[in-house]
Amino acid sequence: MEFDVEGWYKKVNQGDVVLSHAGSISTKAITMILDDIEQALFERSEKSKLKKKIYNVVVEALQNLYHHTDNASKKVIDVFGEKFATFVLKKESENTYVFYSGNFIYEKNIKLLRDRINQINYLTVEELKILYKLILNNNEFSDKGGGGLGLVDIAKRTGCKFEYSFNSYTENCYFFCLKVTISV
Amino acid sequence: MENLSLQGSPKTPTVKMDTEKGVIEIKGRSIPENSIDFYRPIVEWLDGYAQSPAEITEVNIQLEYFNTSSSKCILDVFKKLETVYKKNGEKGVSINWFYEEDDEDMLEAGEDYQSILKIPFKMVELEE
Numbered sequence: 001m002e003f004d005v006e007g008w009y010k011k012v013n014q015g016d017v018v019l020s021h022a023g024s025i026s027t028k029a030i031t032m033i034l035d036d037i038e039q040a041l042f043e044r045s046e047k048s049k050l051k052k053k054i055y056n057v058v059v060e061a062l063q064n065l066y067h068h069t070d071n072a073s074k075k076v077i078d079v080f081g082e083k084f085a086t087f088v089l090k091k092e093s094e095n096t097y098v099f100y101s102g103n104f105i106y107e108k109n110i111k112l113l114r115d116r117i118n119q120i121n122y123l124t125v126e127e128l129k130i131l132y133k134l135i136l137n138n139n140e141f142s143d144k145g146g147g148g149l150g151l152v153d154i155a156k157r158t159g160c161k162f163e164y165s166f167n168s169y170t171e172n173c174y175f176f177c178l179k180v181t182i183s184v
Numbered sequence: 185m186e187n188l189s190l191q192g193s194p195k196t197p198t199v200k201m202d203t204e205k206g207v208i209e210i211k212g213r214s215i216p217e218n219s220i221d222f223y224r225p226i227v228e229w230l231d232g233y234a235q236s237p238a239e240i241t242e243v244n245i246q247l248e249y250f251n252t253s254s255s256k257c258i259l260d261v262f263k264k265l266e267t268v269y270k271k272n273g274e275k276g277v278s279i280n281w282f283y284e285e286d287d288e289d290m291l292e293a294g295e296d297y298q299s300i301l302k303i304p305f306k307m308v309e310l311e312e
Contacts, residue, residue: 027217049286059215059251066217137300149252
């Protein structure tokens, strides 16, 4: 059975939502989203430290979506359009926000991502700081221009354990859901 | 050798690199999707500058935010400055890393660079 993307999005897009998005993820869209988020957080008068943490996490998460969302199958493109990705940023409680993201991924790319997330979840913040420095200084860039640091950076800044799932959509194509908790 | 000046944008910092004065400044936000393209002219400029640098090079880095792909490019910038440092000696390069008083993550980022490089950093706290 194919995963109910719209149902998932509706479910997470409830509560004290700061900003949500379901559509193509482009550099232009990211610029506008970041502007909107900054404005919304300013209006909420959150602590500067929390605002910075949220902004940093959102920057990395959106750029991960931009670089790593697979166009997957024809069906996905027909239903959702190209480079489709979703996210929801909402306040969960005092000083705590959550960021949900969802994007399509080829089945063949799942193992690498799952292993990376499991590795990150297994490490303490101190160990993540060491890993971050190792990757920072490895002189490697991916063919997509990323440095392989995005998820490590998010985990290091937030200290949260990623909650995630890979949900079958069509043959060879999955919908990847990620939840990040940001608090101070 | 000509100076390099890049105007800032919502995703890229203001860059001023003055050959004669030996002053290098990177200020603002560095969160472009493709950081390599943005930093290429900066790294190339430093390649040329390192051939005959000013007697004293002052570097001011004042970033509000930077993304992880920029972090690697910024390390490349520092590595070029390290060659100037090796050439001109201890007083030849001074790096000022600015951070806002409550921004521990930015302070830590500066300390990360300092621990990787053989070049002294001065951490400068800014009041909000």
